[in-house]
Amino acid sequence: KQEVTQIPAALSVPEGENLVLNCSFTDSAIYNLQWFRQDPGKGLTSLLLIQSSQREQTSGRLNASLDKSSGRSTLYIAASQPGDSATYLCAVRGAGSYQLTFGKGTKLSVIP
Amino acid sequence: GAVVSQHPSRVICKSGTSVKIECRSLDFQATTMFWYRQFPKQSLMLMATSNEGSKATYEQGVEKDKFLINHASLTLSTLTVTSAHPEDSSFYICSARDAGGTDNYGYTFGSGTRLTVV
Numbered sequence: 001k002q003e004v005t006q007i008p009a010a011l012s013v014p015e016g017e018n019l020v021l022n023c024s025f026t027d028s029a030i031y032n033l034q035w036f037r038q039d040p041g042k043g044l045t046s047l048l049l050i051q052s053s054q055r056e057q058t059s060g061r062l063n064a065s066l067d068k069s070s071g072r073s074t075l076y077i078a079a080s081q082p083g084d085s086a087t088y089l090c091a092v093r094g095a096g097s098y099q100l101t102f103g104k105g106t107k108l109s110v111i112p
Numbered sequence: 113g114a115v116v117s118q119h120p121s122r123v124i125c126k127s128g129t130s131v132k133i134e135c136r137s138l139d140f141q142a143t144t145m146f147w148y149r150q151f152p153k154q155s156l157m158l159m160a161t162s163n164e165g166s167k168a169t170y171e172q173g174v175e176k177d178k179f180l181i182n183h184a185s186l187t188l189s190t191l192t193v194t195s196a197h198p199e200d201s202s203f204y205i206c207s208a209r210d211a212g213g214t215d216n217y218g219y220t221f222g223s224g225t226r227l228t229v230v
Contacts (some may be wrong), residue, residue: 032218034163034218034219036221041203041224041226042223042224043118043205043221043222043223043224044156044205044221045208045221046218046219046221064153089155089156098144098156098161098209099146100146100158100207100219101218102155102156103155104154104155105155
């Protein structure tokens with residue numbers, strides 16, 4: 001059974017800092033990995049999707065990497081802003097499956 | 113981009129009543145929709161997977177008779193919480209898979225429904 005772990009559970013940084021969020025998964029047989037953002041009391045907004053054959057994806061100040069063999073992904077946020085404050089969720093879709101397995105998330109606070 | 117509309121966003125109901133939550137794909141056809149439940153400070157837990165025109169597949173531990181799921185069309189799935197009790201209070205979120213093959217784009221999620229049973 002796939003298990004997804006996100007470290008740290010919470011992170012507080014001053015505005016302008018670059019930061020890295022970590023996601024690890026136990027079963028490397030994945031179809032893709034997706035990073036989401038969730039604001040309090042809201043749904044999920046997709047940030048980046050990495051297919052199993054890809055190593056990284058970039059969108060603006062966000063860069064996500066994938067090392068399938070080691071079961072790890074990172075989300076890099078450059079020049080953090082207070083508006084980046086949210087919970088970031090990592091979700092893995094298993095090979096041959098339509099289901100996503102989520103980590104518990106990292107709650108990010110960017111201090112002005 | 114793909115949009116999933118979920119309603120209502122908040123609902124308060126009395127214990128023993130039923131509540132229906134709707135999940136609609138606005139600009140694509142969704143062969144598969146997923147229903148999740150999220151407890152405070154916890155991640156999303158998959159409750160069931162629904163395929164258009166067939167019975168939903170429930171995850172272990174989820175009561176089929178309490179959480180009724182209907183996916184009668186390619187753009188609409190509903191979750192009905194029957195005879196709701198305070199322990200059913202939670203945040204419910206749906207997501208949809210594009211039948212047109214957005215396996216390259218991942219899944220789209222609704223905005224969630226906060227259910228409070230009093």
